[in-house]
Amino acid sequence: MPGVTREQPGGVGGAGGYGEGIQFSAPLVSLDNPSKDKIPEITLANFCSKYHIDDDTRALLAENGFDPINTLFEIDEALLINDLNFRVGQIAELRWALRKMLAKELPNITSTNSRDLSTTSIHGGRGGDGGIGFQRGGEGGTGKPPKISSQDVFRFKEIASGIGGAGGASELPPLDVVKIMQITAGSRSSGGTILRGGQGGPGGWGSNAGGAGGVGGPSRIPAATVSLFAEINGGTGGGGGFSKVDGGRGGNGEGPDVPSHLVFIDDTTRRRIPHKTLAELGLNAPLRQLLERNGFRTAGGLFEAYDSYFPPDQFKMGQVALIKSTLKRKFSIT
Structure with a gap:
């Protein structure tokens, strides 16, 4: 009908994927x-x-x-x-x-043993990005962590958890929108292994509402094994998605769990x-x-x-x- 416009449903970016932390298990009794x-x-x-x-x-x-x-x-x-x-x-x-x-x-x-530290790093998987959808983008996939026994920690200079995939856009974002996701590279500090929690994926672009950032999951480390690490970091929540109207909520970064x-x-x-x-x-x-x-x-x-x-x-x-x-x-x- 002339003079009548049809409102398009608002686009909502997909939620970022979950970055799963490493679940360490200790031997019943640790002996060299x-x-x-x-x-x-x-x-x-x-x-x-x-x-x-x-x-x-x-x-x-x-x-x-x-x-x-x-x-x-x-x-x-x-x-x-x-x-x-x-x-x-x-x-x-x-x-x-x-x-x-x-x-x-x-x-x-x-129960102690002196071992030379390796220069090798190991990282978890990265979840796939969510697909583009006209009304709502798809959620990013889960980034699964590596599975490592506590007795093999010394083999790595850095152990990083999974990275969640980015949430999908509700439509193609404008060219002036820049998605920023910087993952800090790890390094071994003076003689010890660094353990990093999960990295939540960033929320997707949405014309009305950006998607929520994914949760950066924690790693679980028994108290008896914490001395194996020079540094233990919690998870990093993914950034909220961009939008012309409402930006998405940033994801939680969960702290390490040390029973x-x-x-x-x-x-x-x-x-x-x-x-x-x-x-x-x-x-x-x-x-x-x-x-x-x-x-x-x-x-x-x-x-x-x-x-x-x-x-x-x-x-x-x-x-x-x-x-x-x-x-x-x-x-x-x-």
């Missing part, structure tokens, strides 16, 4: 190769009997061929949990038993702590049953538990606090 060679062969039966390993855990170990028990020094805990269906409490109980054995019977075993022990003890304290079951600790029945469902059996296992083993959807804050205070009170730990 010369130290492993000094440990006499220990049968599964003798180890489980002497260090109070429960029947369920013993059966899992036997089913998966961990006999002699020395083979556990070659295994990362993530493999035991994700591939072999060990519960977090069983992992903690095994770690306690192995460390107790080393501290009590093999005190000269060392730590509920209660830290050194080897001197570890040697003096006797075998105590959960019942002997005097914990209330509901909490004790909840711990047992997660594979915990002894006070030693609780000393080897990371705070990440007690997610808020299973454990109340007060229950975690009660575990901490009970361990400190029962064993006079300040």
